[in-house]
Amino acid sequence: MKKILTVSASNSKNSINRTLLELASSKVEGHEVAMLDIRDYPMPFFSLDREENEGHPETAKQVRALFAEYDAFIISSPEHNGAMPAEFKNLIDWVSRLGDLQNPMFATKKPVLLLSTSPGPNGGATNLQTLSHLMPWWGADIKGTYSLGSFYDYFVDGKLNAEKDQDLTNVVTDFVNVI
Template sequence: MSRKILAFAASNSSVSINRQLVEYAASLLEDAEIETLDIHEFEMPLYRHDREEESGIPQLAHDFRDRLASADALLIGLAEHNGHYPAAFKNLFDWCTRIDRDVWQGKPMVLLATSGGPGGAGRVLDIAATAAPVFGGDLRGTWSLPQFYDAFDMEAGELHNPEHVTALKDVLAKL
């Protein structure tokens, strides 16, 4: 029986490079059923305590948590906006914590990040790696890809450098 891996980018950009990286990484996973999702499908009003008191927790937050619950493991690509999570993902995450702080539900997870610059979204990756266990994640590994546009063949949808491929496969093996 194959494992079910839920793969998504913590980005709501229609041209997300982190989504491209996650989809490529997911294609490298053998003996796994891959389900991808787009967090754009889970857009909600900005979290505000008063809003929660007035209207409750949006159904989309419950739906997102249900999708997480249905997976055996998580593969997440983290976009970086000014060194932090994109607002769309942070908002979704905040709503989910109002249901239960254990957002990741004990799932094994690998976190990836990339950017067009030399930092490879390393700041947000560090933040997420530190926070994952606090919110119920069984963090198995992280991997950052700097200089995405130089390292990734957009037409072929794959990494150029065999050393990058090996490093990515090594971290995915921990999942």
């Protein structure tokens, strides 16, 4: 049994990306699943001066320790102006400073599934493409991506319609099968 950490990369209390992540998590069978919500780990904005003068925030150390405990990750990130949210990027900036090239943020090639959704038709696909290119530098082994555009057209009465639910099930099952 593997330990999978799901990461909600949104700082919105009503995040549809967190909802998508919870739906994806419910589809994982036979493995331990826990969630990290970046809202629970506030950090000042990263700067070299702040790092030199104040050191690393305790929350960054806590996140780094959590990352080390898990075998795989499912990350759901909204798209802000074509990129990841500033708060998620800030978390990455701090946590990555606690490692080195031999010990990157996600350790050595830990499998990652990237998810994104949005009210618009793009579904965060631009951000997923960017994250797919960046995350291997941080030690992630991207095993898949899933973008759900027009979230509110498919999520009604607390669930996805049958087609999109099956799409998400397939993506999560494929991910679980390769970890």
